[in-house]
Amino acid sequence: MSILQRDQVWPFLVPREVKVDVSHQVILYIEDLSVSFDGFKALNNLNLYINDGELRCLIGANGAGKTTLMDVITGKTRCDSGSVWFGQTHNLLEKREADIARLGIGRKFQKPTVFEAHTVLDNLELALNTHKGILPALVARLSAGQRERIDEVMEIIGLQQQRHMLAGALSHGQKQWLEIGMLLAAEPRLLLIDEPVAGMTAQETERTAELLTSLAGHHTVVVVEHDMEFVRSIARTVTVLHQGSVLAEGSMDEVQNNRDVIDVYLGESA
Numbered sequence: 001m002s003i004l005q006r007d008q009v010w011p012f013l014v015p016r017e018v019k020v021d022v023s024h025q026v027i028l029y030i031e032d033l034s035v036s037f038d039g040f041k042a043l044n045n046l047n048l049y050i051n052d053g054e055l056r057c058l059i060g061a062n063g064a065g066k067t068t069l070m071d072v073i074t075g076k077t078r079c080d081s082g083s084v085w086f087g088q089t090h091n092l093l094e095k096r097e098a099d100i101a102r103l104g105i106g107r108k109f110q111k112p113t114v115f116e117a118h119t120v121l122d123n124l125e126l127a128l129n130t131h132k133g134i135l136p137a138l139v140a141r142l143s144a145g146q147r148e149r150i151d152e153v154m155e156i157i158g159l160q161q162q163r164h165m166l167a168g169a170l171s172h173g174q175k176q177w178l179e180i181g182m183l184l185a186a187e188p189r190l191l192l193i194d195e196p197v198a199g200m201t202a203q204e205t206e207r208t209a210e211l212l213t214s215l216a217g218h219h220t221v222v223v224v225e226h227d228m229e230f231v232r233s234i235a236r237t238v239t240v241l242h243q244g245s246v247l248a249e250g251s252m253d254e255v256q257n258n259r260d261v262i263d264v265y266l267g268e269s270a
């Protein structure tokens, strides 16, 4: 069944009762993180702090370590050393992938993986009830709260008109929004989003910028993206990774004018 082939873990089920201590405004603490593959350091003493409710963009050349970092945060890859804390009380390195998802960390991979043979509405219902399996999830009665959440999400992702349309008939951009909606259904605290606008039209890219910007505040959003124009349109703070470490961090203008960033990533044309 396609549900078993998914390459991601849904943050099953609402409401989220997990308490995340963000009294110091930081929701994600990453310190001295190192990961190596056969002696090659994909992450090298990386330090990164993400504030609660912020929208952070992560950029860096191919192989800089962006995916590996997401993999460690979500429990997919184990590190050699370092620490990763979700708020001040949850040590993510001690947790399994599914438990990390249940804490409220949602991840969206680059390629959309919606259930194409089901409607937009069914997809959102499935996101709330995946643990039941497809058929039982579709016939299960949703609570009033769940139904309300689905309506809210439908509005956030702007697919009310497509509610009863098969997901397979949506445009590429709409599929990406639907998948973001499937993550949102579970009200995640932290969303990790990999290259959301790859393959999108200019209009879809613009709409995605609005969507992600609107999520910040209520959620913390970390976006990995290569499209610099898009990053400029959404980013307050940009972190540049290079060879597994943070090379620079700051506003888009600051990193674009940073000599090291120009040398190793952006090039003179920036």
Ligand SMILES: Nc1ncnc2c1ncn2[C@@H]1O[C@H](COP(=O)(O)OP(=O)(O)OP(=O)(O)O)[C@@H](O)[C@H]1O
Pocket (backbone or CB within 6 Å): 037, 038, 041, 042, 060, 061, 062, 063, 064, 065, 066, 067, 068, 069
């Ligand atoms: N499972 C693995 N086994 C061996 N090497 C790996 C593995 N995963 C990643 N690497 C290597 O680690 C380095 C960092 O890769 P990673 O995918 O994290 O980079 P990235 O910044 O996400 O790049 P891209 O922008 O191309 O997605 C690369 O040199 C990659 O080849």
